[in-house]
Amino acid sequence: MSLPSVIPTIDLASDSPQRQAELIKHALGSVGFFAVVNAGPHAEDVEAMFDHSKTFFDLPMKEKEVYLAGKSGSGYTKLLSQALGEGKRDHKETFSYGKYCAKTKQEVPPPFKEDEVAHETIKRFYQDCHDVSERLMELFALALELPREHFRQSHSFGLNTAMSLIHYPALEPEEQKRLSEMDIRAGEHKDWGTMTLLFQQSTGGQPGLQVNLPRSAIDPSFASTDAKDTFAWYPAPIPPRGGFLVNVGLGMELWSSGMYRATLHRVIFPSPSEEEIKAAQEGLADRYTLAFFVQPDDDVAFQPILPGGKIDTSVRAITSGELFDSKLRESMNRFKDIPTSTTVAENTAGGYGIVA
Ligand SMILES: O=C(O)CCC(=O)C(=O)O
Numbered sequence: 001m002s003l004p005s006v007i008p009t010i011d012l013a014s015d016s017p018q019r020q021a022e023l024i025k026h027a028l029g030s031v032g033f034f035a036v037v038n039a040g041p042h043a044e045d046v047e048a049m050f051d052h053s054k055t056f057f058d059l060p061m062k063e064k065e066v067y068l069a070g071k072s073g074s075g076y077t078k079l080l081s082q083a084l085g086e087g088k089r090d091h092k093e094t095f096s097y098g099k100y101c102a103k104t105k106q107e108v109p110p111p112f113k114e115d116e117v118a119h120e121t122i123k124r125f126y127q128d129c130h131d132v133s134e135r136l137m138e139l140f141a142l143a144l145e146l147p148r149e150h151f152r153q154s155h156s157f158g159l160n161t162a163m164s165l166i167h168y169p170a171l172e173p174e175e176q177k178r179l180s181e182m183d184i185r186a187g188e189h190k191d192w193g194t195m196t197l198l199f200q201q202s203t204g205g206q207p208g209l210q211v212n213l214p215r216s217a218i219d220p221s222f223a224s225t226d227a228k229d230t231f232a233w234y235p236a237p238i239p240p241r242g243g244f245l246v247n248v249g250l251g252m253e254l255w256s257s258g259m260y261r262a263t264l265h266r267v268i269f270p271s272p273s274e275e276e277i278k279a280a281q282e283g284l285a286d287r288y289t290l291a292f293f294v295q296p297d298d299d300v301a302f303q304p305i306l307p308g309g310k311i312d313t314s315v316r317a318i319t320s321g322e323l324f325d326s327k328l329r330e331s332m333n334r335f336k337d338i339p340t341s342t343t344v345a346e347n348t349a350g351g352y353g354i355v356a
């Protein structure tokens, strides 16, 4: 069974809200991912964002280093300076906008600062991602029989939600073979927050995102057998132009008492044969993605929601800020212990990412 049929596509322009909520509930209860079409940022803006991202990552290291991320995760992180999963460093560089558009504005890097059009595009993209995430949160609530503002009201505009430009550079096959023994593009992890919107290039981009799913989610007939359920990695689809993927993080999994699943995912290097074919066809291709990490305000407690829209207030639930801090600490400790295939001194000056 091919994956697009298990990662459903939700059309936010034509399905009814009831139907959208039903599809979301089913997707998040089984595979933890779905694709959205006909909503969110304009396709032209998404494409422009990929161009701006390329412009930034093409800058000489000296210029990018000016924006090195601090503990908040905002700013630039170098190749191999994060480890989303166990045992391997991530062969990617990122630029994250933490509190962008909010009161404490982060400084925008030169290619965007000096380019009024680029700057406006980034702001509009952020705003449109925020707006569609609010719509989705209303549907998440509707599907669990909660008041529509239940999740939405816990996310102040521009406060904890962060946006990342991500670049996974293409490598010569030999170099990639050497690196992939010790590193990965993005190690296996669950996101931390409410949800992530992930934009991939619909044409000319490189795939590589994989999701870890139980066989019973891929093949419904399997669920009725006695065989032990096993997990395997499946390639995630790239939605059509203007579309994007959505997955929920650990915060939402806790909040929904597991009715919405945070699914493990990772980004792998292309296999040498695929790489060779691609290289022959179009020259070496890099993978660029844009991620919008929706994260509740720090003091929001993930008070578990029970079936029927009841809230369990009998437990002292972890807050969004506590979960974020503990995940950040965990990822820093994990990172320190991981050897790398390249000179550590050259590559570890970056900060830490927003996700684990
Ligand atoms: O870039 C991708 O395809 C996925 C990135 C991701 O999962 C993350 O940064 O949390």
Ligand SMILES: [Fe+2]
Binding pocket: 189, 190, 191, 196, 265, 355
């Ligand atoms: Fe992720």
